[in-house]
Amino acid sequence: MGKKQRVDKILSNMGFGSRSEIRRLVKQGAVKVGGATIKDFGLQVDPELDVIEVGEERVVFREFVYVMLNKPQGVISATEDSRDRTVVDLLSDEYRHFDAFPVGRLDKDTEGLLLLTNDGKLAHNLLSPRKHVPKTYYAEVEGRVGEEDKDAFRRGVTLDDGYVTMPAELLVLREGSPEAGVVSKIELTIMEGKFHQVKRMFQAVGKKVVYLKRIAMGSLLLDEHLAAGQYRELTVEELEQLRGHTDQ
Structure with a gap:
């Protein structure tokens, strides 16, 4: 059994219009609860049990939304910004009325996996330092990345502010060659999410990240069929696995 809420609040949250538009629909006799037309827009109903209809459309209630976005470059991980486009601006109206927000952040020039949701508990668990949810990135790095870097990252490196990172797993996909101008291609899994962390970790070993893309967060893998944006x-399976990961 769910929590009782006002009809006008439920319908506005489900995208059927503003509160005033909903009230107009109720006055026009267009809203039914349990098959009966209602006249009171403040009527308290249980959206999980009561059958609500607007016109001929049955309202399918859900409280939370979980969206996987392949974040493009040039868009910021925020709900609003006066200058730049945000990840929320990429969502259609169908999702915007849920007031979803990005779980964590990716730099403006970083691409890849970003989860947007209005489930505050899941977001908190995914971001909690105590949960140690791993995040995996694909990066292209100027210079040669090799065994010594693997060892350094496995031990933890000291960032520019003195912070020592937790052990991280570095996989070298291709060793670059500074002389030939060939970048190294790597995957890096980190257990925390400090500001600009991947870039600063490579900075700590004297190298520069020129392209960065997040490809996994916990059990959630970026869908390779999603183009940027x-x-x-x-x-259901992805959500259950993600919840299972944070409940440990």
């Missing part, structure tokens, strides 16, 4: 809802 595209998004989709999580599957």
Whole structure:
């Protein structure tokens, strides 16, 4: 059994219009609860149990939304900004009325996996330092990345502010060659999320990240079919695995 809420609040949260538009619909006799037309827009109903209809459309209630976005470059990880486009601006109206927010942040020039949701508990668990949710990035790095860097990252490196990182797993996909101007291609899994962390870790070993993309967060893998700027809802399985990861 769910929590009772006002009809006008439920319908506005589900995208059927503003509160005033909902009230107009109620006055026009267009809203039914349990098959009966209602006249009181402040009527308290249980959206999980009571059948609500607007016109001929049955309202399918859900409290939370979980969206996987392949964040493009040039867009910032915020809900609003006076100068730049935000990740929320990429969502259609169908999702915007849920007031979803990005779980964590990716730099403006970083691409890849970003979860947007209005589930504050899940977001808190995913970001909690105590949960140690791993994040995996693909990066292209100027210079040769090799075994010595693997060892350094496995031990933890000291960032520019004196912070020593937790052990991180570095996988070298291709060793670069500074002389030939060939970048190294790597995957890096970190257990924390400090500001600009991946870039600063490579800075600590004298190298520069020139391209960065997040490809995984916990059990959630970026859908390779999503082009930059595209998004989709999580599957039931993805959500269950993600919750299982944070409940440990």
